[in-house]
Amino acid sequence: MIKDSYIEQAIKAKPGREYYIKIMIPLFVAIIGAISVMFIGVLGILIFVIGICLFMNLSAKRQLEYEYTLTNGSVDIAAIYNASKRKELMNFELEQVTMIVPKDSKRIETEQFAKKRDYTSRRGKGQVISMVVEYNGSRELVSIEPDERTLEHIRNYARNKMYDL
Numbered sequence: 001m002i003k004d005s006y007i008e009q010a011i012k013a014k015p016g017r018e019y020y021i022k023i024m025i026p027l028f029v030a031i032i033g034a035i036s037v038m039f040i041g042v043l044g045i046l047i048f049v050i051g052i053c054l055f056m057n058l059s060a061k062r063q064l065e066y067e068y069t070l071t072n073g074s075v076d077i078a079a080i081y082n083a084s085k086r087k088e089l090m091n092f093e094l095e096q097v098t099m100i101v102p103k104d105s106k107r108i109e110t111e112q113f114a115k116k117r118d119y120t121s122r123r124g125k126g127q128v129i130s131m132v133v134e135y136n137g138s139r140e141l142v143s144i145e146p147d148e149r150t151l152e153h154i155r156n157y158a159r160n161k162m163y164d165l
Contacts, residue, residue: 007070007153010080011145014122015062026054066119068144073157077119077144090117090142094158096134101163103128103143114138120145127151 030051037044061081066089069076073094079087101107108130117140120128126145133140146154155162 004072005070005153005156006072007150008067009147009150010065010067011121011126013064013066013120015064016118016122019058019061023055023058026051026058030055066121066144068119068146068150070150070153077142079119089119090135092133092135092142094154094161097131097158097161098134098139099132099163100154100158100161101130103130105130105164107163108132108141111139111141113141116141116143118143129154 028051030048033044033046033048033051035044036047063082065080065083067078067080067086069078074091075094076091077089079089081087099107111132113132115138120126120143126147128143128145129151131142131144133142135142
C-alpha cells in the first residue's frame, strides 16, 4: 500500500516567445500615442500613458517560476511572478492522464491536442516529460520538468502509463 505523500517542486522559467510578443504591443501603443500627440493632443497623451502602464504591468511578470505540487496522485501547477504573485494554472488527477512520455517522443508526434501547455524552465537543463491529460472534456498535452523525487512520485501513482522513461 502506498503511504500518503506530498511533493513540492519549483523551477525558474525563462519567458516564452508569447511574453515578448505581448510586451511589444504596449510599446507599439506608447509609440503611437507619442506620435499622435502632435495631431490629437490630450488624447495622444492618454494613449501614451495607457501604453506605458500596460508595459509596466507586463514587465512585472518577467520573473517566472512554476511550482508543481503533487499530493497522493493529485497534480497542481501554479505560476509565481516576481516571487510574490501566485496564479493557479492547472490541477488534475494522475487518473486523468492517459500517457506519460519524454517531451519529443514519437508516440505523441502525430497526436492532436486541444491545447499544449509548457510548464518547463525552457532552458533545456532537466528531463522534460509530457503528459496526455483528459482535461475539461478534451485531450491536452502538459509538459513539466520534474526532478527525481517528483518523477518517483509520478511513478508510484501512474507507473502503467509511463512509456520510454
